[in-house]
Amino acid sequence: MPHQTSPVRDQLKAVGLRITAPRVAVLEWLAGHPHSTADQVAAGVRDVLGSVSTQTVYDVLGACANADLVRRVEPAGHPARFETRTGDNHHHLVCRVCGRAEDVDCVHGAAPCLEPSNTAGFVVEEAEVVFWGLCPACSTTHHEKEGSA
DSSP states (O other): OOOOOHHHHHHHHHHTTOOOOOHHHHHHHHHHTTOOOHHHHHEEEHHHSSOHHHHHHHHHHHHOOOSSSSSEEEESSSSOEEEEEEEEEEEEEEEEETTOOEEEOOSSSSSOOOOOOOOTOOOOOOOOOEEEEEEEEHHHHHHHHHHOO
């Protein structure tokens, strides 16, 4: 029986990566759960495939990030997050308390959407911006605590 075609299988093939069950499962799960940590991806993939090692998930995420199928987002002080939205130079909102991350489109113009005052000879290819604050749930909790103090 021939393998069914799917967007994920086509993406893997297009970048020259072998089509394996863990790769397909990671990319499909991550597409529906952006900004997940590697451990969250591993747990989600185990629900689909059964037994799969955390190391296998890390390897898949690394290979897919190197092939630009996955973007690794590393907010300071929080575990790395992964998403399948790549190539558009979008930014992120990150909650200081719980680490929740949300996409925010580029602030102005095309990539890079921020122009440094001095490039020091660098050829700028991308701007990465993280907006820090409190998500709605943490903001509500924070304001409730202030009110009771």
